[in-house]
Amino acid sequence: QVQLQQWGAGLLKPSETLSLTCAVSGASLSDDYWSWIRQPPGKGLEWLGETILGGTTTYNPSLMGRVIMSLDTSKNHFSLELMSVTAADTAVYYCAREVDHFDSWGRGTLVTVSS
Amino acid sequence: DIVMTQSPDSLAVSLGERATINCKSSQSVLHSSNNKNYLAWYQQKPRQPPKVLIYWASTRESGVPDRFSGGGSGTDFTLTISSLQAEDAAVYYCQQYYSAPRTFGQGTKVEIK
Numbered sequence: 001q002v003q004l005q006q007w008g009a010g011l012l013k014p015s016e017t018l019s020l021t022c023a024v025s026g027a028s029l030s031d032d033y034w035s036w037i038r039q040p041p042g043k044g045l046e047w048l049g050e051t052i053l054g055g056t057t058t059y060n061p062s063l064m065g066r067v068i069m070s071l072d073t074s075k076n077h078f079s080l081e082l083m084s085v086t087a088a089d090t091a092v093y094y095c096a097r098e099v100d101h102f103d104s105w106g107r108g109t110l111v112t113v114s115s
Numbered sequence: 116d117i118v119m120t121q122s123p124d125s126l127a128v129s130l131g132e133r134a135t136i137n138c139k140s141s142q143s144v145l146h147s148s149n150n151k152n153y154l155a156w157y158q159q160k161p162r163q164p165p166k167v168l169i170y171w172a173s174t175r176e177s178g179v180p181d182r183f184s185g186g187g188s189g190t191d192f193t194l195t196i197s198s199l200q201a202e203d204a205a206v207y208y209c210q211q212y213y214s215a216p217r218t219f220g221q222g223t224k225v226e227i228k
Contacts, residue, residue: 035217044208044219044220044221044222045165045208045210045219045222046219047216047217047218047219049216050215050217058215058216060215060216061216062216094164094165096164098212098217100153100155100170100171100212101155101167101170101210101212102155102157102165102167102210103167103170103176105164105165105166106164107163107164108164
């Protein structure tokens with residue numbers, strides 16, 4: 001059974017960098033796509049991007065080049081960095097495994113951007 | 116981007132009755148190479164991540180009760196709950212994985228009448 005455990009800072013000031021990490025157990029990072037998805041409070045789901053070992057990382061153009069996703073196979077975890085955050089980036093951030101659809105999800109991390 | 120539009124935004128259904136949610140994509144998500152619809156359905160309960168119910172438009176995820184079924188092809192899809200149970204109260208999302216960026220519908224809230 002695949003499990004994703006995520007963590008990262010929950011409170012940021014505008015212009016800071018959001019940084020989250022997702023540890024994978026029960027699967028190898030080498031085998032699949034790994035994604036980040038966010039959900040503003042009371043709103044719907046937005047896919048941020050996906051990454052795969054040795055392949056192309058694809059980002060949602062809506063993020064305007066502020067995002068970097070990476071993999072660390074030695075620790076079997078993957079990470080998200082989102083730069084220059086604003087209040088509009090306040091959301092619950094989820095990591096997920098993408099096997100075409102998203103079949104395994106982290107529990108989510110609420111990130112609040114406030115001065 | 117492929118825009119996913121769900122209807123209705125919310126519905127209230129009595130226990131044991133049928134609930135039907137519609138999802139329309141702005142372009143076809145049927146891939147001609149394998150004749151598969153790149154469409155999934157998720158259920159989300161408060162303070163939980165979404166959980167996949169259906170993928171390839173009609174394939175039920177392992178462990179999902181058979182009262183959940185998916186149908187449709189091309190641009191028009193449905194999620195049906197044949198006999199609503201109390202634990203089915205949730206928000207349901209459709210999602211296309213035909214192309215990037217992956218996109219979700221706005222969600223449909225199912226309540227018990």
